[in-house]
Every structure is written in C-alpha cells, then in structure tokens.
Amino acid sequence: MKKVILDLATTLDGFIEGPNGETDWCIMDDDMDFNGFLSGIDTIFYGRVSYDAWGNYQPEENTDPEEQKVWEEVHSKNKFVFSSQNREDENAVFISSDIVEKVSEIKKQGGKDIWLYGGASLIKTFIQNNLIDTYRISVHPVALGKGKPLFEDLKGRLNLKLIKTNVFRSGVVQLIYEPQTQS
Template sequence: MRKLIMKMSLSVDGFVGGPNGEKDWVFKSSDEQSLAWLLGHTREAGLIIMGSKSFQTIAPYWPTAAHPLAAPMNEIPKAVFTKKGYAGINLPNPEKSPAIASWNEARIFNGDLAETIRKLKAEPGKPVVAIAGGGFMRSLIATGLIDEYVLVTHPVILGSGEPIFTSLPKPLDLKLTDVKAFPKGIVVRTYQPA
C-alpha cells in the first residue's frame, strides 16, 4: 500500500492563502536549498492529486514553464477531485507536447473522496502527494487517511487568510518525524499521525 502525503505551504500564523487567496508570499522566501528540497520531494511522487480549482489554475502554467519544477510537474501523473463534476481541461496541441498531454490526461474523480483515496493508496507505486487548494485539503484531512503531513512554513505572518486545519471533529495528534530549515527562513516539518 502506498502512502498519502499532504504537502502544503503555510504562513507562520497557519494560513495557506491570504484574505483574497493570495499566494505570492510563497515564492518570496525560496532559495537554492529549499528549491532543491522541493524538487527532490516532488520527484518522489507517483501521483499528484489536487482539487479542480487548483488544477484549472496551474495546468496552463506548467507545460511551458521554465521553472526547475516544471519537469516533474509535467511528467508525474495527476488526478483531479471535484464535487460538482468536471470535464477536464483541454490545453492546445497535446499531440505536439507530452507535457500538455500529461495535464489533459489527468484522472478525474467525483465520487466519495475517502473511498477513492483508499483505492489510490491500494494501487502499486510511489506515494500519492496532495498539493494545493485549501478546500480540497480540508476535505482530505477530514478523511483521516493522510499518512504524512509535510508542512512548509514560510517566514511571513498574513494576519488573516485561508486556514486548512479547521472544523476537525476532534484534535489530530501528530508525531514530528523530520525538520529542515533553509537559509531564507523556510522551515519544513514532517508529521505522521500519532
């Protein structure tokens, strides 16, 4: 059985986005070492999962991006979760670009989230890594199926914004398994359910 890993960027005060969904603060504190860690962590994924809003936002960017993270983002299979139905996204000329084809061929799931996650975890392969989308992450946390929480804390206090650890039916006890700190202030904490 493969692991389900949630990777999420947070402000020091625990928000994943600003009051209007701003995420520009995530890139201000990156450095060569944190980027190398992110690249290595991303390459460990066998499947990248996200909600449909995040997918629609980032899918057009990655196929032509010059960012070092573009290669794994375009190569690793993706799955999209939606509650309202989703027809996918049609980026132009997939036959001319394997990167575009990888986004157009994302698996779409609109059934019971917990049941689908159990099935994905039962598939062979490298870990399932959840990225992006506060609403999707809150739903994923509520399933109780996350094996590892990778919380990337950026050196910024937003004051208000979008949290992900809200509306839990009971406290979620975690065990700290790893901490990494980077020169410009990013701290990565990895937790597993206690």
C-alpha cells in the same frame, strides 16, 4: 502502499493563502530540494479550483530553465481531480464520489507516493477523513493576520508526531509529521 503526503507552505500565523488568495509570500530556495520531493511521487491530488489554476500551468518562455524543469516534472505525474464536476480531461481523472474508497484504491496501486496539492477544501476533506499519511508543512517567516487557515473546522483533535525538521537559509522551517494513532 503509497502514502498521501500533504506538502504545503503556511505562514507563521497558520494561513495557506492571504485573504485574496495570494501566495506571493512563498519562498522557494534551492536548498529546499523540491526536485527531490517530486522524484518521490508519481501522483498528484488536486481540488478542481487548484487544478484549473495550476494543473496545466505553463511558465512563460523566458522563465528560468530550472523552474521550467520543475513544471515539466509536475506535469509528468498522474493527476486526479476531486470535484463535484465530473468532466472529461485528457490530463487528469476526475473523481466526484466515494472519495475515501477511491483514495484507498489509488494508494494500493504500485509506484511512488502521492502529493496532496490542494486546495483548502480538498485538504480539509482529507484531514477530516484521516486520509493524510505525512504532513510536510513549510512555515514561512511572515505573518498575514488573516487569510485561509490550514486547519479549519476540525471535527476533533488532530494529534501528530514530529518525524523530522528541516531549516532553510531563507528562514523557512519545514516540519514533517505523521498522524499519531489514538490509544
């Protein structure tokens, strides 16, 4: 069965974006092997705002060829957009109800894993409904002081088990967790 993987950057003080939505603090090093991550997924889950911003993003012509290849790989994936808007889009399937049931159906399809891209509201919904199988949190060496927190409005404690740690030359530390079942 496919796994839902939250792969996300956060600041040292736990924010996924600054107070004005900025993510200019995000570091992408070649030793992070983002292409390796992309090769392990065939589906991306977006919230509507994130999809509208990034779901069909095209880099400028003079962009580094490696970055252009990353965007081509991202756009080759199956895309699902979770939104109260139910609209037609040739590049994505919009889901506006029965999120838990629809995610379960998609996970049962064959193929590779699923990247829970975000945004914050969708991530919160997935956390609250225990829909995330793997948390890949890349902690960046910066503190913002304020912004949008990753873990907001939790209904209860979220117990995670550390599976792996990766340290990159930029100082980014990636923590990979799986939810721990309650006993």
